[in-house]
Amino acid sequence: xxxxxxxxxxSSGIPNIHGLGLYQPGHVGVYVGNGMAVDARGDDYGVxxxxxxxxxxxxxxxxxxVSYPTSGWEKFNGDYYYYENGQYLSDTSKTIDGxxxxxxxxxxxxxxxxxxxxxxxSSSASSSSSSSSSSSSKTLRNGSQGExxxxxxxxxxxLGYYNGAIDGDFGNQTEKAFMLFQEAMGLTADGIAGxxxxxxxxxxxxxxxxxSLKKKSFDLASTSAQANEETDNKDEKTNExxxxxxxxxxEKIVDIQERLTDLEYYEGDLDGSFGTQTETAVKTxxxxxxxxxxxxxxxxxxxxxxxxxAVKNPIDKLNSAKTExxxxxxxxxxxxxxxxxxxxxxxxxxxxxELSSKALxxxxxxxxxxxxxxxxxxxxxLWLAIxxxxxxxxxxxxxxxxKKRRKNKAEKHFHRYV
Numbered sequence: 001x002x003x004x005x006x007x008x009x010x011s012s013g014i015p016n017i018h019g020l021g022l023y024q025p026g027h028v029g030v031y032v033g034n035g036m037a038v039d040a041r042g043d044d045y046g047v048x049x050x051x052x053x054x055x056x057x058x059x060x061x062x063x064x065x066v067s068y069p070t071s072g073w074e075k076f077n078g079d080y081y082y083y084e085n086g087q088y089l090s091d092t093s094k095t096i097d098g099x100x101x102x103x104x105x106x107x108x109x110x111x112x113x114x115x116x117x118x119x120x121x122s123s124s125a126s127s128s129s130s131s132s133s134s135s136s137s138k139t140l141r142n143g144s145q146g147e148x149x150x151x152x153x154x155x156x157x158x159l160g161y162y163n164g165a166i167d168g169d170f171g172n173q174t175e176k177a178f179m180l181f182q183e184a185m186g187l188t189a190d191g192i193a194g195x196x197x198x199x200x201x202x203x204x205x206x207x208x209x210x211x212s213l214k215k216k217s218f219d220l221a222s223t224s225a226q227a228n229e230e231t232d233n234k235d236e237k238t239n240e241x242x243x244x245x246x247x248x249x250x251e252k253i254v255d256i257q258e259r260l261t262d263l264e265y266y267e268g269d270l271d272g273s274f275g276t277q278t279e280t281a282v283k284t285x286x287x288x289x290x291x292x293x294x295x296x297x298x299x300x301x302x303x304x305x306x307x308x309x310a311v312k313n314p315i316d317k318l319n320s321a322k323t324e325x326x327x328x329x330x331x332x333x334x335x336x337x338x339x340x341x342x343x344x345x346x347x348x349x350x351x352x353x354e355l356s357s358k359a360l361x362x363x364x365x366x367x368x369x370x371x372x373x374x375x376x377x378x379x380x381x382l383w384l385a386i387x388x389x390x391x392x393x394x395x396x397x398x399x400x401x402x403k404k405r406r407k408n409k410a411e412k413h414f415h416r417y418v
Contacts, residue, residue: 001028004061005179005189014052014060016087016107017068018076022057025309026290031060033076033088034106042287067142067172070190073116079108080116086190140193144170152193155200156181160208184211244297248274256297259305260285264313288314 001007001023014020020031022039029039029052037052048055062068069083081088082096082103090107093100102110140149149170156162161184162177175191182189184206187196199205244253253272260266266281282301283293288311289304297305304310 001059001061003064005064005183006062008060010052010057010060016090017062018074018081018088019063019066019068020060021063022052023059023061024055024057025307026304029055029057033081041290067175070192073113075116079106080113081107082109140170140197142170142172142175142191149174152178152197152200155205159200159205180208181205184208242297242299242302244274246274246276246279246295250274253278256282256302256305263305263310284313285310 001021004021008015010022014031014035016033018031018033022029022031022037027039027041029037031037031052032049035052036049037055037057038047038049039055040047068086069088070086071083074081074083074088082094082101083089088107089103091103091105093102095101096113097115099111099114101113104110140152145168147168150166150168152170153162153164153166153168153174156174156177157166159181161181162174164173164177178193178200179189179191181200182191182196185196185199187199193200242252244250244256249272251272253274254270257266257268257270257272257278260278260281261270263285265285266278268275268277268281279295282297283295285291285305286293286295286301289309291301291304
């Protein structure tokens with residue numbers, strides 16, 4: 001998008017041009033006309049087709065390297081559209097070569113053109129023909145060939161806008177080089193060398209290196225490569241490319257790890273080593289911010305990471321919420337009063353122990369037993385036997401109560417899960 005020659009704000013309306021790129025922080029899509037767009041949103045959503053005004057797109061732009069139609073018929077998605085001045089017609093009618101065509105709000109033609117090379121009618125056939133031949137002899141455009149094209153290519157080469165073959169063939173590369181020159185001169189950048197070609201051969205023609213363009217490339221193969229190489233050599237320090245991946249070690253990785261820590265994606269050491277933990281944090285960050293989860297820190301990921309639009313880790317927030325919820329449940333369970341059955345069983349056990357103690361004390365009093373030298377063997381044996389029986393009965397009662405409590409608890413858990 002930064003290298004695009006044609007951009008604008010979506011809020012101001014999207015032009016009638018098929019194939020425009022659409023941008024929002026962290027994501028891109030494609031405008032397919034009639035107010036609709038497509039974009040790929042990952043495994044959870046797949047490819048989406050919806051209104052271009054419902055997904056917060058902010059900027060539209062012409063994708064560098066794509067040849068966009070400027071005039072004449074274009075077939076798109078089974079329908080025919082007619083372009084004039086770089087945009088297709090819509091909500092209107094037009095007579096072309098004697099045939100009147102109606103174009104809907106979507107821009108689709110009501111009829112299939114018999115000749116897709118047809119142009120709109122002017123005054124009369126004779127004047128149109130003479131005008132066409134006259135303009136065609138002076139105007140050079142994509143598809144033109146000959147010595148004049150060769151001369152134009154040489155001039156663009158001398159000015160630094162073109163570095164392709166000087167072969168007299170006006171192709172995409174020549175068109176985009178001339179568009180770059182037009183933009184540098186403040187002309188309409190349509191790629192058509194008409195009356196404005198005189199600026200190209202004038203003494204006032206601006207060289208690329210002296211122009212105010214900020215390295216706006218049109219994907220001119222070798223031209224773009226040469227321009228990038230020259231710029232990189234001059235501004236090596238200021239325009240250093242960001243590219244870190246697993247296995248790298250660098251001081252900047254410390255800054256990345258620190259930023260990922262602030263955004264709650266990373267909990268490791270700030271050691272400048274791009275390991276598995278750092279890679280996982282980068283992938284998670286990319287996924288949460290609508291970037292392809294490559295695990296590689298490139299320029300786009302780096303800029304997004306340190307921007308104000310960077311999204312914090314939503315997973316950590318979710319886990320924290322779940323942890324707090326579990327803690328609250330545990331606290332509530334701890335303060336919850338015991339069940340009636342458990343209370344009842346505890347009371348019965350205590351009562352049983354109390355009764356056992358009283359029974360033993362009563363037996364001892366009734367028998368007049370005293371543990372001294374005067375106690376007879378019979379009294380001692382009788383007391384011991386009664387004590388054993390009472391203790392055995394107490395044990396049986398307590399065991400039965402405990403067994404019943406566990407049974408009730410097991411049934412309660414069973415019903416809960418069922």
